[in-house]
Amino acid sequence: MPTKATAGLKPCATTEEPIENTGGCGLCEASADGYDAAYGGSLCRECADAFGALHSDLREVRDA
Numbered sequence: 001m002p003t004k005a006t007a008g009l010k011p012c013a014t015t016e017e018p019i020e021n022t023g024g025c026g027l028c029e030a031s032a033d034g035y036d037a038a039y040g041g042s043l044c045r046e047c048a049d050a051f052g053a054l055h056s057d058l059r060e061v062r063d064a
Contacts, residue, residue, distance in 0.1 A: 027051070 025032045025044040032042035039051050 023032055023042060024030070025047050026039065026041035027043060027047040030044040030046070033045045033048065034043065035041070036043045036048050036051060038055050039048075043051060
């Protein structure tokens with residue numbers, strides 16, 4: 001099913017999540033709650049929170 005673009009002259013964002021981004025979490029066996037752009041894959045809420053904290057910690061170390 002085609003999706004509609006949300007903005008821009010040559011839009012890349014869509015209003016629907018691509019089929020390949022649904023399914024299971026990329027880090028555990030739970031069902032994915034969504035797609036995490038920083039991780040680059042589908043994650044459940046618990047793994048998304050843990051990955052977000054790790055990503056934030058690494059950014060602080062790098063910027064220090």
